[in-house]
Amino acid sequence: MPELPEVETIARGLDRRVRGEVIASVWLGEKPEPLKSPAAEIASTLERKRIERVRRVGKHIVFDLESVGARPPSAAKRKAAQPPRKAQWIVHLGMTGRMLVCPADTEIAKHTHAIAHLASGRELRFVDPRRFGRLSVVPQADFAAAGAEPLEVDLPRFLELFRGRKTPIKSALLNQNLLSGVGNIYADEALFRAGIRPKRQAATLTREQLTKLHQALKHVLKEAVALGGSSVSDYVDADGEEGFFQLRHRVYGREGEPCLVCKKPIKRVVIAGRSSHYCSQCQK
DNA sequence: ACTATTTCCTGGATGC
């Protein structure tokens, strides 16, 4: 389940492997579900573009693109409607989405929904069994996440995010319109490190508690990025390498196991349809 | 304007 650290790891790997490559042509699968933009628009936007850079915004992978096609032959034509020279390809991996870079003769995996044929002969493939992932294009280069970047948000803005919110703090952390990039694992891990129960109403948290949460969230995300993310289920990065942050999980996926601080069994409750793990002794 | 719930989707785990 790719969250900020996993997407960051994948985006860095993709940047290293396909930066500077030109997308020659694009194949899109039959089923339209993973396509947020119309297929024809995706294809026409991606083709004959150079990948200038690959980076992460929230949980999205952003490909910054620039046209490489022949210049218009005349000034008159240049004035006519030209496709934008700059554009962005936005990929959301959902739960099970993967971006593979491989030689063209590599066998096409089941659930392959999109293939970008690169001028070098290699291919960039989007594979997503559960089809929660989404592909879209931004004709200009102005994609922005809805919420704040967790690694950049300062304390005053962080405090402001939760003011007056009656929803459980866990739900608020998962709300991408508030913070972009936090998912189930890192919400649970940050709340444990901050000593806050996931069901606590966001608005009832003290300034001191939110300050602690602000620090805990940044700390846990940075540590996870440094370790290449958490490999649970089948997550691997762009090179097929697993992350190691799952070895540092203190509550996520540890229901019934002893708290690493106080030895009390870790509890699991469902909040907004999501498993939430916490220690009833250490978190209040 | 918020908040809570439902829905989408498939593979792996579980139970009989």
Place this chain on the structure above:
DNA sequence: TGCATCCAGGAAATAG
């Protein structure tokens, strides 16, 4: 072994 059922969850859609 086989078959049915449940579960995982990001985020959009829907309901309240």
